[in-house]
Amino acid sequence: MANIYDMRRYGTVVFLLIAVGLAVLFLCISDNIVKKLAEQERQRMEIWADATREIANPDAASDNIDFLLSIIQSNRNIPVLLTDDEGNILDQRNFDLPEPPDTLDPLYISPVNQAFLNNRLNALRNTSKKIVIDIPGGESQYLYYEDSRLLRMLGYYPYIQVVVMLVFVVLVYFAVISTKKAEQNKVWVGLTKETAHQLGTPISSLMAWMELLESLGVDADMVKEMNKDVTRLSTIASRFGKVGSKPTLEPANLNTVVSDAASYMSTRISSRIHLTVDCCHGPLMVDLSDSLFQWVMENLIKNAVDAMEAEGSITVTTGRSDRNAWIEVADTGKGLPRNRFKTIFNPGYTTKKRGWGLGLALARRIIEQYHHGRIYVAASELGRGTTFRIELPLMSLPIKV
Structure with missing residues (x-):
């Protein structure tokens, strides 16, 4: 792709x-x-x-x-x-x-x-x-x-025509690009909503089966772990269903949300990958959708894991500037060339043999369109690793003590 x-x-x-x-x-x-x-x-x-x-x-x-x-x-x-x-x-x-x-x-x-x-x-x-x-x-x-007046007019006329033609070409170009983006948005939104719809039926069935297993006296710890996975599937389906609809943003401490996402992912990645979280002192209060933002963090951590081929380190850092809170996810993977810094956020772009290449595209949509923030590649070096950065507006200016 x-x-x-x-x-x-x-x-x-x-x-x-x-x-x-x-x-x-x-x-x-x-x-x-x-x-x-x-x-x-x-x-x-x-x-x-x-x-x-x-x-x-x-x-x-x-x-x-x-x-x-x-x-x-x-x-x-x-x-x-x-x-x-x-x-x-x-x-x-x-x-x-x-x-x-x-x-x-x-x-x-x-x-x-x-x-x-x-x-x-x-x-x-x-x-x-x-x-x-x-x-x-x-x-x-x-x-x-x-x-003569006619010759002077003819002297200006070619330049006027060239300017008009170039303006027309530029307008056509941006119109085509805008149309393509609109079509892509419709495709991805429709795809995510259809995925959520299709997941709904088997998840409901699994929940019923879990209740049956519990009533049959199946080991309680086993049922509990299975319930966690079913709940997780329900959360994923809910996330897909929210894409394309304006989510409800609520005040949240970004440090807590980031720590929860990293904690969840730490038990689901290779033990040879060291995941650390370094949160800044004091709360980072922002308006966000907790489930969608955790989805973004999970995608970034998964991409970091894929880039390191099951061995290395991931560092998640939070901080604040004058008006924004920021999060950086840095890995020690294979890195990216500079001409890929923006391309990787395009829908369908992927370097993996499996997957649709929607993770970072949806992450950008969630951060920029729903949370009015920014997500971009802050730094990358081939063979050394990549750092993604997210910036979100703070609810209020930080109070200095």
Whole structure:
């Protein structure tokens, strides 16, 4: 099952890389189109400059003047500035001037418009959008131009599309992830409740059989031990039934709950595994569901036992910070690589040949969703062991004596 999460992680990376690759490809294609349009506008400006040069030529045929003027007047979308050798503006076209031009004298440029055009001219002098027009007689004129409004819009449009596409990909990705998590939650909740339901009938039958055995005079100690196991089965079924339903939280001393869970597990693990509990001084009062929290502790201790292969030590420690109580379960097992710190809490993840891989997934659900706490791998080193840490909010700030 571990490979499923590896494939999912790699698949997510591949999906994001493909999305980014498509965005870059689209940007390159659009940028190429913009460059070609810019080249076409440059060619139009060179034709405009040639027409201006011919008009200024005293030897130009009069029959061509109208044609040349039509070329100049046909430019209605590319902003153009024509200057002399001294930088004086001789003509301007297609600029959005701050003040409307004088309709009575179209050649007149108001001081406000003049300042505006001078600023644009200064900006254009340091660009490549300049064409030198050599006028017969040794004079020169300079044609400066800007990108047309359409070209500027096309220049921004690819970036806008890329951003929209990336936002869409991100939204789709998180929507899919959220849907998968919701489906997983439904599956696990349904599975646990069905398990509790299926256990109910044989447990009831076992209880009846225990009463019959007791009435038949079977050894009392034997019946007592069997009753403990049946009661234990009933507790397990009750725990499964509570998954998916909001449990009732009651004030409890975390030290007591942890000690009880460790005491129960100490008689059910190998004698070659040394289990110790180190509780902090003073009570750790928290709101919790005793049965569900003990289930979490038992799962952590069982995982520690499996990691050590029946030999080693487990240390359970409690303590407090400013606002939280914490529990650490440390083992001397085989440890975990860092890239497994979060994966091990995924439903279905397991490194064992048996089991469904639900223990730590349910533990995280119990701690985070029901008790509003945190559970995570605090530390791990291959060949040295792993430490799990649980943090729960204290009912009140600790009183310092």
